[in-house]
Amino acid sequence: MASAIIKASQDVIRGKGMEPHMAEQQYFPGLEGIIAGETSISTIEGGLQYRGYRIEELARDASFTEVAYLLLHGQLPSQEQFADFKAILIESSEVPEPILEFVREIPLHAPPMDVLRTGVSALAHFDPQCDDDSTDSNIARAMRLIAQIPVLIAARYRYIHAEPYVEPSSTLRFPANILSMIRGTEIDALDEEAMDVSLILYAEHEFNASTFAARVVTSTQSDFYSAICAAIGALKGPLHGGANEHVMEVLEEVGSPENAESWVRTALAKKQRIMGFGHRVYRDGDPRAEILKTYCRQLADKAGNEELEQIADTIEKVVLDEKGLRPNLDWPSARLYHYLGLDVELYTPLFVASRVTGWAAHIIEQAENNRLIRPRSRYIGPVTLPFTPLSDRG
Numbered sequence: 001m002a003s004a005i006i007k008a009s010q011d012v013i014r015g016k017g018m019e020p021h022m023a024e025q026q027y028f029p030g031l032e033g034i035i036a037g038e039t040s041i042s043t044i045e046g047g048l049q050y051r052g053y054r055i056e057e058l059a060r061d062a063s064f065t066e067v068a069y070l071l072l073h074g075q076l077p078s079q080e081q082f083a084d085f086k087a088i089l090i091e092s093s094e095v096p097e098p099i100l101e102f103v104r105e106i107p108l109h110a111p112p113m114d115v116l117r118t119g120v121s122a123l124a125h126f127d128p129q130c131d132d133d134s135t136d137s138n139i140a141r142a143m144r145l146i147a148q149i150p151v152l153i154a155a156r157y158r159y160i161h162a163e164p165y166v167e168p169s170s171t172l173r174f175p176a177n178i179l180s181m182i183r184g185t186e187i188d189a190l191d192e193e194a195m196d197v198s199l200i201l202y203a204e205h206e207f208n209a210s211t212f213a214a215r216v217v218t219s220t221q222s223d224f225y226s227a228i229c230a231a232i233g234a235l236k237g238p239l240h241g242g243a244n245e246h247v248m249e250v251l252e253e254v255g256s257p258e259n260a261e262s263w264v265r266t267a268l269a270k271k272q273r274i275m276g277f278g279h280r281v282y283r284d285g286d287p288r289a290e291i292l293k294t295y296c297r298q299l300a301d302k303a304g305n306e307e308l309e310q311i312a313d314t315i316e317k318v319v320l321d322e323k324g325l326r327p328n329l330d331w332p333s334a335r336l337y338h339y340l341g342l343d344v345e346l347y348t349p350l351f352v353a354s355r356v357t358g359w360a361a362h363i364i365e366q367a368e369n370n371r372l373i374r375p376r377s378r379y380i381g382p383v384t385l386p387f388t389p390l391s392d393r394g
C-alpha cells in the first residue's frame, strides 16, 4: 500500500499519465509529506537510524568519528579501518595558511556561519580535482572538510577574541580536539563525552532543508564544495540549524526560573515561535532531544548550576500544555554548549562540523545515482496581459 502511494506520488511529480493541469493541482507547501528521493543513509521510520543502526545505540556506544566512517562508507569500520580513518583525519587537519590568513582578515562583524561558508568555498581552490565527482574523491574531500572545518571555526573564533591560535592535536580524540582548539584548555571526560554525543546526534537527518539543498546542487553535476556551501547557507536559518543560537538567547532573556512561566505564556499569547520546539517530521517529540537532555543534567550538576535546567523544564511544560509541542534537538544543544563554556556564536558552526558528514554522504549518494532535481511550481500570477511598448507607457 505504502509503495503504491509512493509510486503514485512519483508519477504525479513526473506528471506521468496525467494532463499537465492535473500535475499542477498537486501542491504540498514546504514539500510537507512528499517523498523527494530515495536514500539508504538514514531513516526516521521506527526511530532515527543511521545506515540501519539506532541512534540511541550509536550515542551510547559509538564515537562521532566512527559514525562519520559509517555515514561515508555505509558500514561500521573494522579496527584497522578505523585506525586508518583516524590517521587520515589527523593528517588532513592542516588548513592551508593563506586560507587561515584570509579567514582572519574578513571584517570582524561578519557572522561566523558566513565566515565558515566562505572558508569552505576558499578550500575548493586548493583542491586541484575539484570537479572530479567520483566516490573516492568525494570521500577524500569529505574527510578533509571533517578535519578542517573545526580548525576554521576555532581559528576565526580565537582570532576575533584576541586569543592565540591553538593547532589541532594529533593525540586528542575528535570532540576533545574541537573543544581544546576553541577553549585553549584541557578537556575533562564528561565534557568530551557530551560533545561527542552532540556531534553524533547532529550528524545526519535524511532530507532536511540543508541536506536537500546539497542534493539539489549535486543533481546539477556541480561540485562537492558548492553543495556544501549551499547546505551551510540553508543551515544558518533560524527555522533550521540557526535555532540553537536563538534558543540560548531565549534562555538568557528569561533569566530566572521564576520568570520562565510568565515569559513563555506571554510569548505564546503574542503568537511568537519558541525556538527549539516543534519539528516538521517529529510530531511526538524528537528522540535526539531526550538523549541530549541527560547530558545537560549531568553538566549542570557538575557546574552546580540547576537554574537553567529549571527554566528549561518550565518552558517545556508550558509549551506542551499550551501548544502540544515538544523540544527538538536544538533545545538541549544550546544549554549543552553553554555548559561546555562555548559562546553562542559557535553553536550553529558546530552543527556544521557534525552535519558535514551527513551532507557528504548525501552528495555521494546523489552523485552515484543522479537525476536532476527539478520540480514544478503552480503559477498564481496574471496571464495573457496585453503588452504595451515602452514608448507608449509614459
Ligand code: CMC
Pocket (backbone or CB within 6 Å): 030, 208, 238, 239, 240, 241, 242, 243, 272, 273, 274, 275, 276, 277, 278, 279, 280, 281, 323, 325, 328, 329, 330
Ligand atoms: N513555537 C510556537 N508555535 C509553533 C512552533 C514553535 N516553535 N512550531 C510550530 N508552531 C505552531 C505554528 O505557529 C503553527 O500554529 P498554528 O497552526 O496555530 O498557526 C503550528 O505549530 C504548525 O506550524 P508549522 O510552521 O506549519 O509547522 P512546520 O512543520 O512547518 O514547523 C518548524 C516546523 C521546525 C519550522 C517549527 O516547528 C518551528 O519554527 N520551530 C522553531 C524553530 C526550530 O526550533 N527549528 C529547529 C528545527 S529541528 C533541528 C534543525 O533542523 O535544526
